Amino acid sequence: MWTMQRIADLVQPGRVHRDAYTDPAIFDLEMERIFGRAWLLLGHDSQVPRPGDFVTTQMGRQPVLMVRQRGGGVKVLFNRCAHRGSTVCSAAKGAVTQFVCPYHGWTYGLDGELLAVPSPAGYAEDGHPQRRLGLSEVPRTEVYRGFVFASLAADGPSLRDFLGPLRSSFDDLVDRAPDGDVEVAGGVSRHAYDGNWKFVLENHLDTIHPRHVHASSIAAANAQDDSRPTDGAGEVGVRQMRQNGAPNDLWEGLGLWVAEGGHGYMGDYHDDEKLVAASDDPVHVDYQRRMEAAYGPARAREILSITRWNSIVFPNVSFMSQFGQLRIVRPVAAGRTVLDTYVFRLKGAPEEMFRRAVAFANVVNGTGSPVLTDDLEVYERLQTGLGADGNEWVDTGRGLGRDVRDEGNGLDRGGTGTSEIAVRNQFRAWADYMTDAGAADAGATGADTAGMAVAAE
Amino acid sequence: MNDGAVPAAAMDRSAVEAFLIREADLIDRREFEAWLALYTDDCRYWVPLEEGQADPQHTVSLIYDDRKLLETRVRRLGHPRAHAQAPPSRTLHTVANVAVDPEPADSRIVVRSNQIVAEYRQHRTRLFAGRCTHHLEPAADGYRIAFKRIDLIDSEGENRGIPIIL
Numbered sequence: 001m002w003t004m005q006r007i008a009d010l011v012q013p014g015r016v017h018r019d020a021y022t023d024p025a026i027f028d029l030e031m032e033r034i035f036g037r038a039w040l041l042l043g044h045d046s047q048v049p050r051p052g053d054f055v056t057t058q059m060g061r062q063p064v065l066m067v068r069q070r071g072g073g074v075k076v077l078f079n080r081c082a083h084r085g086s087t088v089c090s091a092a093k094g095a096v097t098q099f100v101c102p103y104h105g106w107t108y109g110l111d112g113e114l115l116a117v118p119s120p121a122g123y124a125e126d127g128h129p130q131r132r133l134g135l136s137e138v139p140r141t142e143v144y145r146g147f148v149f150a151s152l153a154a155d156g157p158s159l160r161d162f163l164g165p166l167r168s169s170f171d172d173l174v175d176r177a178p179d180g181d182v183e184v185a186g187g188v189s190r191h192a193y194d195g196n197w198k199f200v201l202e203n204h205l206d207t208i209h210p211r212h213v214h215a216s217s218i219a220a221a222n223a224q225d226d227s228r229p230t231d232g233a234g235e236v237g238v239r240q241m242r243q244n245g246a247p248n249d250l251w252e253g254l255g256l257w258v259a260e261g262g263h264g265y266m267g268d269y270h271d272d273e274k275l276v277a278a279s280d281d282p283v284h285v286d287y288q289r290r291m292e293a294a295y296g297p298a299r300a301r302e303i304l305s306i307t308r309w310n311s312i313v314f315p316n317v318s319f320m321s322q323f324g325q326l327r328i329v330r331p332v333a334a335g336r337t338v339l340d341t342y343v344f345r346l347k348g349a350p351e352e353m354f355r356r357a358v359a360f361a362n363v364v365n366g367t368g369s370p371v372l373t374d375d376l377e378v379y380e381r382l383q384t385g386l387g388a389d390g391n392e393w394v395d396t397g398r399g400l401g402r403d404v405r406d407e408g409n410g411l412d413r414g415g416t417g418t419s420e421i422a423v424r425n426q427f428r429a430w431a432d433y434m435t436d437a438g439a440a441d442a443g444a445t446g447a448d449t450a451g452m453a454v455a456a457e
Numbered sequence: 458m459n460d461g462a463v464p465a466a467a468m469d470r471s472a473v474e475a476f477l478i479r480e481a482d483l484i485d486r487r488e489f490e491a492w493l494a495l496y497t498d499d500c501r502y503w504v505p506l507e508e509g510q511a512d513p514q515h516t517v518s519l520i521y522d523d524r525k526l527l528e529t530r531v532r533r534l535g536h537p538r539a540h541a542q543a544p545p546s547r548t549l550h551t552v553a554n555v556a557v558d559p560e561p562a563d564s565r566i567v568v569r570s571n572q573i574v575a576e577y578r579q580h581r582t583r584l585f586a587g588r589c590t591h592h593l594e595p596a597a598d599g600y601r602i603a604f605k606r607i608d609l610i611d612s613e614g615e616n617r618g619i620p621i622i623l
Binding site: 092186189190193213224226241341355359367369 | 498499501504506507510513514515516517518519520521522523524525526528529530532533536537538539540541613614615616617618619620623
């Protein structure tokens, strides 16, 4: 029995108990208390541009569909027929005028309203509790700059408050478009690993792992003859592999900032000199010109001066603006995770920049990538290794006690760029959610405030 | 019509099939340098994401390697800390349904085949089934591969990493 005290005891200064990653009962509680309450990113409104356009996804383990309404907004509906419970939609995406259940033909409008019931006379009439139900709507849906979030909890902080300072990471992504708008393009690729969902969120702000996990692709890229033929894809890919092998002082010197709610981001990792062929690269020059035309020189310079790399919005988003990449984390079981990966096109930017973003995505998110496959291998080895008795604790203590308050933005920052501050911060939020008495009592439909819980300490 | 740049003998289905089997055999024996030597300098090795994907530039792929990336990929596989291949997978390629298009494209022989790759690693066996398209250039000792596209039937599925050569 996971009492509040036992759960709280899993997270201690500088260490976390392995049950947080491996115990199926803990996973069930995570689905209820974290994924049942937090704002979860479901996608981007450019995926459903016209009325009737939909995508299906999951919130925690629950099937939902995100559908564009005739009036223009986006609704998130549970993908579950009101009658006997079948999903009403099985495609990953598409366009419909209505949703028809395959079992007995109950038919729903885009807003979930029950429109038609075949052979209606036989069903119970007035007084039957199920008689006129439509598709249930997920309790809350909000959009921030085109990013569609939903929450399974009826009450809680607004999306704006939930995101807090991480709003600026979404701003950074969207502001980089000369037209001030981005769109999902280039397909949605998926990959999976047999390991806990938290590993990937930790890893994307882990600055020590690259030279070890990616040792083989770093060495292979460093040995690569630059004069060999490339259509551009190899240029982008080899450069990123080499960047993983950046010298120690770069990693130590970069910034790791963390915020309330388990969020955080990495800065000062890349700059344009490393991302593009050079600052005199004609594509980049063209892009800068378009940015200055759109925003004016001063504002354009300000936007492009942001060198933020990965941002994490706990518990289900990892993204980075400079190459327009985003990953949504979908936990399946304590030892199974699926990631949906997206690429964004910056509207108004040179098309070659989008091609480079696609090439970059293939290297960081491609299921066959020489980089990603080593990350996935390590996640699986973590899950296996944590099955071992003898040491039940995971060490999260690097940089403990040396975190500092950044007076510039009011956020805590790792004392060095290789601090494990982000893992500690994620687990602080994890413990807050998991020991929130209101959440525990009310379950997914409760009325208490997520993320504002009694501290785990 | 064949414009004469491709000798009729090079279009022979059984010669092409024997070459594809040789390619598969080099992969399964992990002779990746020899496998890479089968590819032209301007080659592409491509595993698309979407069924019928039009191009590798505007849609992401599971793998899209030009010559430079393919050389890096092969070099990495020989590195002792290529974790996803330590220990290495054992693979077995089965090549079937080989058909040679009657018309070469840009002096390249267009070959379609079905390929099933069985992979064993860490006590698990996986299958990768796909339709292959090869573009072959006749060479003094057989052929060179200018283009290999593998359309996996589950390319949009929830796959664990694919660190092997398909």
